[in-house]
Amino acid sequence: MPDDLYQRYMAAHRANQAHSDACTTCTAATRCPDGQRVYERFARLQDAYLKRQRDQRRR
Ligand SMILES: [Zn+2]
Structure with a gap:
């Protein structure tokens, strides 16, 4: 059975990571x-x- 919640969690994690890597506006704060x-x-x-x-x- 595919773990849908985990997949979405990981996808959101990657999206968040990709955004903070690419964005020059975002900082930790x-x-x-x-x-x-x-x-x-x-x-x-x-x-x-x-x-x-x-x-x-x-x-
Ligand atoms: Zn940003």
């Missing part, structure tokens, strides 16, 4: 609007993924 969008998507998926990891371990 401030993000451009595009970078902010990419980062928020990554953060949401990371939260969801880590939460699922915790839930699975509890079973």
Whole structure:
């Protein structure tokens, strides 16, 4: 069974990484609007993924 959440989490991670590598506006402290969008998507998926990891371990 393909792990869809993990795939999306990884894709968002790569997109976030690619953006911060390519963008000259973003720094560790401030993000451009595009970078902010990419980062928020990554953060949401990371939260969801880590939460699922915790839930699975509890079973
Ligand atoms: Zn940026």
